[in-house]
Amino acid sequence: MAAIDANLAPPPPRRQTRPLSGGGFAWVLASALVAALVIAPVLALIWQAAQGSTGLWSHLWAHVLAPALGQTALLLAGVGLVVTVLGTGLAWLVAAHDFPGRRWLDWALLLPLAVPSYIIAFVYLELSHPLGPLQEGLRAMLGYSSPREFRLPDIRSLAGAIFLLGLVLYPYVYLPVRAMFAMQAAGLLEAGRMLGCTRARLFTRLALPLARPAIAVGASLALMETLNDIGAAEFLGVRTLTVSIYATWVTRSDLPGAAQIALVMLVVVAGLVACERLARRQQRFAGGAQRIRPLEPVRLAGLAGWGALGLGLVPVALGFGAPLIWLLSEAGSRIASAGISAQLWAELRATLCLAGSATLAVLIGGMAVSFAARLVPGRLTETLGRLASLGYAMPGTVVALGVLVPTGALDRWIDRGTEAAFGQGTGLLLIGSGVALGYAYLVRFLAISVGGVESGLAQIPRALDHAARSLGHGPGASLRRLHLPLLRPALIAAALLVFVDTMKELSATLLLRPLGVETLATHLYGEAARGSYEDGAIAALAIVAAGIGPVIALSRIGRAKPGG
Amino acid sequence: MGRMTAAPLPPAPAPALVLDALSRRFGAVTALETISLSLAEGEILCLLGASGCGKSTLLRLIAGIERPDSGTVTLSGRVLSGPGVFVEPEARGIGFMFQDYALFPHLSVAENVAFGLRGQPRGQVQARVAEVLAVAGVGSLAERYPHMLSGGESQRVALARALAPRPGLLLMDEPFSNLDQGLRETVRAETLALLRQMRVGAIIVTHDPAEALAVADRLALMHRGRIEALAEPRQVYHSPPTLYAARFLGPGTALPGVVRGGVLATPLGRFDAPDLAEGAAAVAFFRPQALSLCDPAEGAAARVTACAFLGAQERLSLRLEESGAEVQLDLPAAQPPRALSRIGVRLDPDAVRVFGPSAQM
Numbered sequence: 062m063a064a065i066d067a068n069l070a071p072p073p074p075r076r077q078t079r080p081l082s083g084g085g086f087a088w089v090l091a092s093a094l095v096a097a098l099v100i101a102p103v104l105a106l107i108w109q110a111a112q113g114s115t116g117l118w119s120h121l122w123a124h125v126l127a128p129a130l131g132q133t134a135l136l137l138a139g140v141g142l143v144v145t146v147l148g149t150g151l152a153w154l155v156a157a158h159d160f161p162g163r164r165w166l167d168w169a170l171l172l173p174l175a176v177p178s179y180i181i182a183f184v185y186l187e188l189s190h191p192l193g194p195l196q197e198g199l200r201a202m203l204g205y206s207s208p209r210e211f212r213l214p215d216i217r218s219l220a221g222a223i224f225l226l227g228l229v230l231y232p233y234v235y236l237p238v239r240a241m242f243a244m245q246a247a248g249l250l251e252a253g254r255m256l257g258c259t260r261a262r263l264f265t266r267l268a269l270p271l272a273r274p275a276i277a278v279g280a281s282l283a284l285m286e287t288l289n290d291i292g293a294a295e296f297l298g299v300r301t302l303t304v305s306i307y308a309t310w311v312t313r314s315d316l317p318g319a320a321q322i323a324l325v326m327l328v329v330v331a332g333l334v335a336c337e338r339l340a341r342r343q344q345r346f347a348g349g350a351q352r353i354r355p356l357e358p359v360r361l362a363g364l365a366g367w368g369a370l371g372l373g374l375v376p377v378a379l380g381f382g383a384p385l386i387w388l389l390s391e392a393g394s395r396i397a398s399a400g401i402s403a404q405l406w407a408e409l410r411a412t413l414c415l416a417g418s419a420t421l422a423v424l425i426g427g428m429a430v431s432f433a434a435r436l437v438p439g440r441l442t443e444t445l446g447r448l449a450s451l452g453y454a455m456p457g458t459v460v461a462l463g464v465l466v467p468t469g470a471l472d473r474w475i476d477r478g479t480e481a482a483f484g485q486g487t488g489l490l491l492i493g494s495g496v497a498l499g500y501a502y503l504v505r506f507l508a509i510s511v512g513g514v515e516s517g518l519a520q521i522p523r524a525l526d527h528a529a530r531s532l533g534h535g536p537g538a539s540l541r542r543l544h545l546p547l548l549r550p551a552l553i554a555a556a557l558l559v560f561v562d563t564m565k566e567l568s569a570t571l572l573l574r575p576l577g578v579e580t581l582a583t584h585l586y587g588e589a590a591r592g593s594y595e596d597g598a599i600a601a602l603a604i605v606a607a608g609i610g611p612v613i614a615l616s617r618i619g620r621a622k623p624g625g
Numbered sequence: 626m627g628r629m630t631a632a633p634l635p636p637a638p639a640p641a642l643v644l645d646a647l648s649r650r651f652g653a654v655t656a657l658e659t660i661s662l663s664l665a666e667g668e669i670l671c672l673l674g675a676s677g678c679g680k681s682t683l684l685r686l687i688a689g690i691e692r693p694d695s696g697t698v699t700l701s702g703r704v705l706s707g708p709g710v711f712v713e714p715e716a717r718g719i720g721f722m723f724q725d726y727a728l729f730p731h732l733s734v735a736e737n738v739a740f741g742l743r744g745q746p747r748g749q750v751q752a753r754v755a756e757v758l759a760v761a762g763v764g765s766l767a768e769r770y771p772h773m774l775s776g777g778e779s780q781r782v783a784l785a786r787a788l789a790p791r792p793g794l795l796l797m798d799e800p801f802s803n804l805d806q807g808l809r810e811t812v813r814a815e816t817l818a819l820l821r822q823m824r825v826g827a828i829i830v831t832h833d834p835a836e837a838l839a840v841a842d843r844l845a846l847m848h849r850g851r852i853e854a855l856a857e858p859r860q861v862y863h864s865p866p867t868l869y870a871a872r873f874l875g876p877g878t879a880l881p882g883v884v885r886g887g888v889l890a891t892p893l894g895r896f897d898a899p900d901l902a903e904g905a906a907a908v909a910f911f912r913p914q915a916l917s918l919c920d921p922a923e924g925a926a927a928r929v930t931a932c933a934f935l936g937a938q939e940r941l942s943l944r945l946e947e948s949g950a951e952v953q954l955d956l957p958a959a960q961p962p963r964a965l966s967r968i969g970v971r972l973d974p975d976a977v978r979v980f981g982p983s984a985q986m
Contacts, residue, residue, distance in 0.1 A: 251690050252727035254714040256741030257790060270731045357690065 085437035085536065089445075092433035095426045096448040099504050102463025103327070103455075106320050109466050113317025121309075121318050126325060129305040133329070135219055136226070136294070136301060137284050143227030144283045145276055147376060148234025152272075153264055154373055156242035159358040160366035166373045168616035171236065173229045173380030175608030177565045179292020179582070180601045181225050183589045184384040186296055187391075189216045194387075222297045226287055228380035233286070234279035236615065241275040241344075242268060247356040260359060277340030281333045288330060289456040291568040296589050302326045303568065306458045310572070320466075323459040334454050385605060391598035405584070405596045409603065412580040415495060415570075416563040419502035423559045424552060426503060427510025432544070435518050435526075436536050446511055453508035457568030460501050464573065468497040498573040502563050509562070510555045517551025518544065554614055561611050565604050641666045641826050642687070642794055647696035649682055656682045658850045659696065664794070664826055669817070671841035672830045675873070679850040680830045684796050687828065688721050689714035701793060720792030720825075724799040726783040728771035734758070734782050735767040741790040753789055760819060761785040777808050784816060788823065795820065795827040801836065813840065834874045838862060846870050863976075867984045871910050876940075878952040879908040879980075889979050892948035893925055893972040901981040908980050913940060913955035915976035921969035927952070929966050943970065 155167050173181075188195045191208040205211040215221065246268060253267045254260070294301045300308075302322055310319035361369050430449045434442040452460060468491045480486035491497045521544060529539040545552075567582040574583060581600040588597035640663035649657040657679045664670050672680040685691045687698055689705065689712060697707035700719070705712045729737055735754050742750045758764045761781045766774065774782060780800065787795055800816070801809045817840060820827050831837050837844050838858040846854040846861065854861045854870040865871035868879060880891040884901045891909045893916075901907055921927075927943040930951070939956045946967075954970060 248723055248725060248727040249729055251688075251714070252721065252723055252729070253740070254690070255688060255719065255721035256786070257715045257743060258740070259715050260713070267729065271729070273731070 088433035088436050091429040092445045095430050096445040099449050099452055105466035106323050106463045109320035110324050125305050129300055129302045133301045139223030140226045140287045141280050144231045144234045145280050147231035149238050152235050152239035156239050157358055158361050160361040160369040162370045169377045171232045171612045171616050174232045175605050175612050176229050176384055178226055178290040179567055181229050182293035182296040184387050185216050217298045219299050222299045230283040233283035237275040237279045238272045241272055243356055274340040274344040278337055281337035284333050285454050292586055303458050323462050330454050388598050388602040392602045408579045408581055408584050411578050412564055416560050419499050419563045420556050420560045422503050423506050423510045426507050427514050430511050431514035450508035450511045452504040460504050461569040461572040464497055464501045493575050495575050501569040501573050506559045506562055509558050513551050513555030517548045521547050558611050561607050564607050643699040645697045647693045649693050655850050667824045667826050669827045669842045671837035671844045673837040674847035678847040680847050684798055684830050688796055689717050718793050720787035720795040722783050722787045722797040722800050726779045730771050734769050738786045738789050757785040757789045776804055795825050797829045868980045877910055877912045879910045881908050892945050892950050896977050896979050898979045905981050910978045911976050913953040915973045916954040916970050919969045919971045924969035924971035927970050
């Protein structure tokens with residue numbers, strides 16, 4: 062959920078351009094370096110794609126790219142539709158109505174975010190297996206005795222993938238739309254009623270048009286996550302662009318071909334980013350003049366109230382409850398019978414170790430970029446910040462491919478150099494040590510820390526900077542004694558989000574992990590791919606459990622303050 | 626105070642809006658306590674009060690955006706809310722102008738104004754939109770979108786939108802507070818002229834006493850969820866029922882004293898207080914213009930402690946020599962006495978209000 066973490070922080074207010082002199086150059090340089098690190102993989106991809114023979118292009122197009130594009134387009138359209146309908150409908154239900162359990166449902170609806178797409182697919186493959194608990198239960202209820210008499214359509218299909226991805230990605234739409242309804246729409250909806258619009262028509266005549274930008278932002282982010290997904294598509298047999306990149310590279314060892322597909326994918330991503338930015342600009346108009354006042358909800362009493370709660374609980378149960386219960390029971394019986402294997406402990410250690418060091422790197426990079434923009438406001442540092450934040454939109458597979466090119470080249474160069482000098486090569490130093498993977502995490506998750514630190518800094522009035530300067534503190538001393546202490550909550554929140562996202566990350570980890578190193582996510586992927594189910598449920602449970610923390614943090618964003 | 630008797634009123638027309646014992650609580654806080662008032666056809670009433678006094682809540686109860694806990698709202702004989710009755714806001718036929726205008730950002734100016742004209746034939750809607758936009762002086766902005774409008778333009782569009790469906794009553798929540806000082810008075814005058822021309826009754830919420838005095842046919846001063854004063858502006862200004870009302874509407878001095886034999890003695894004279902109990906702690910309140918200069922031997926002797934130039938007049942701050950009490954005095958003259966000079970002051974007894982203990986809360 063890199064995209065949602067990076068994008069749902071409140072937008073920083075327009076900054077004043079009042080430059081402070083002195084000490085800024087080093088920060089700008091550091092910011093430029095970080096931005097260059099993020100851009101390098103994209104440039105490397107373009108270079109790599111150009112290395113491919115044009116003769117193979119027609120083959121690649123006909124047999125790989127065209128079908129993958131078709132499947133991806135269908136998947137995006139389907140997921141887009143599901144998340145829009147679910148997210149907007151649920152947001153209206155919760156924001157405009159009052160019923161028993163509403164406050165609780167309000168944040169429970171975010172819980173499916175804690176379930177990564179590859180875990181929901183992994184769980185539902187089991188749950189909906191013809192001999193699995195879901196179908197057995199249905200048959201028992203309907204009075205059938207064997208799968209031959211009655212079975213549900215196979216979940217391993219495009220429709221299945223759309224359904225499952227929609228189930229875990231709808232919060233991307235729910236969250237901004239609910240915030241919009243709850244905080245900005247109240248005055249406008251009241252004005253609509255004073256002009257004779259009935260409650261029932263308010264949704265179609267006002268709420269929906271007003272929410273359009275928020276829906277577009279949320280849906281764009283959900284679709285970026287759809288593009289990033291590799292596990293669900295692969296388990297469910299949907300050959301998306303991401304799966305094709307992976308297959309072209311790993312199975313056919315065709316790096317230029319994979320790079321070419323990756324570039325096509327970047328074009329799709331660019332389209333989504335454009336959608337998102339356009340919608341955000343409209344959002345600013347939509348929200349501009351309104352004072353923040355919570356929406357007065359309609360009370361649904363009695364049966365209608367319980368009905369509303371039941372309706373709202375369906376996506377929570379399907380997207381979070383059922384997977385959690387299944388994982389708990391599977392993991393429980395596994396632990397009861399075999400305990401937790403030493404291998405799993407090692408994987409957990411590797412996961413935490415990677416996530417911890419990546420978090421540190423991402424935070425430092427984010428601070429460099431944001432502080433540069435604070436100390437030397439202007440177009441240059443703003444652009445650097447934008448560039449450094451591009452990774453949230455890039456699918457993990459594309460990032461991994463882009464990182465592999467320069468680090469692989471560097472590795473070969475070091476290897477040859479050390480072999481010539483000492484007669485002993487280093488092998489793949491950067492890739493083998495996990496530095497390449499850490500680099501990929503940095504590219505992918507930097508936006509979270511840049512966004513977090515920037516919105517944290519935006520809360521600190523510039524007058525405080527000026528006061529610190531007038532009291533004899535240079536920029537460095539101001540940062541240390543003024544900004545860092547004030548930023549602590551923002552930094553902790555960003556660290557939490559980055560840490561958990563890194564723990565869950567599958568697509569880049571799969572391609573760049575050092576030989577012999579497995580994380581919880583890749584372990585799960587391996588088991589699902591082999592069709593063996595050993596420690597997978599325990600690994601999945603650990604990932605889901607870790608993911609609940611950020612969901613709680615997110616549930617505090619966009620909540621209307623009482624009064625006003 | 627005899628001098629300020631109001632001119633006899635013409636026979637009152639039938640009340641258009643009647644509020645009877647409206648109450649609203651938020652948890653333990655009582656926002657409105659048994660509010661009763663009525664509004665005549667075409668009358669313009671100002672709800673005046675400090676922030677948090679309940680004036681906006683009252684407006685929202687009349688509009689039906691919020692529900693009263695008890696009491697009734699009746700418009701032209703039709704009960705809008707009361708025991709077992711609640712007419713939804715969209716069915717009340719009441720216009721509402723919001724403080725932040727609440728223009729729909731996704732609709733053009735013309736579409737905003739047409740919003741409340743749903744269900745009418747197209748041509749009729751277009752004609753009405755053009756008409757009200759022209760009357761409001763924003764006919765040329767029909768195709769613009771809200772984010773392209775200035776503050777004054779937004780205000781006029783919001784007014785046009787609220788008036789387009791020909792509401793029986795217009796509620797305005799701080800309608801001029803988002804405008805600059807200079808623009809505010811122009812727009813206010815235009816808005817009032819428009820309301821009178823269309824004969825629309827209006828309730829205008831404001832926290833600015835000068836605005837309420839200038840605009841209202843009648844003025845309701847609210848304080849802590851109650852109506853503290855309800856009368857024509859001149860009457861409320863000159864004979865406020867409580868010390869709070871007196872102070873809220875403009876500057877003045879309150880001299881404390883004790884009632885003896887139905888008379889309140891103060892350093893500036895003795896004033897009749899026939900209704901107050903013996904020994905009651907009362908105050909004599911007067912506005913700065915009630916004091917005039919005289920020879921120190923004839924009036925009370927005082928020293929000038931400060932002098933503020935207010936443009937049309939000078940406001941002197943004085944300390945009375947005998948009692949040390951501080952009073953204020955307005956001088957129309959352009960030649961104020963110098964600071965620290967010794968002067969005499971005389972108080973016009975007709976311009977003094979005496980407030981007993983119960984009127985000083």
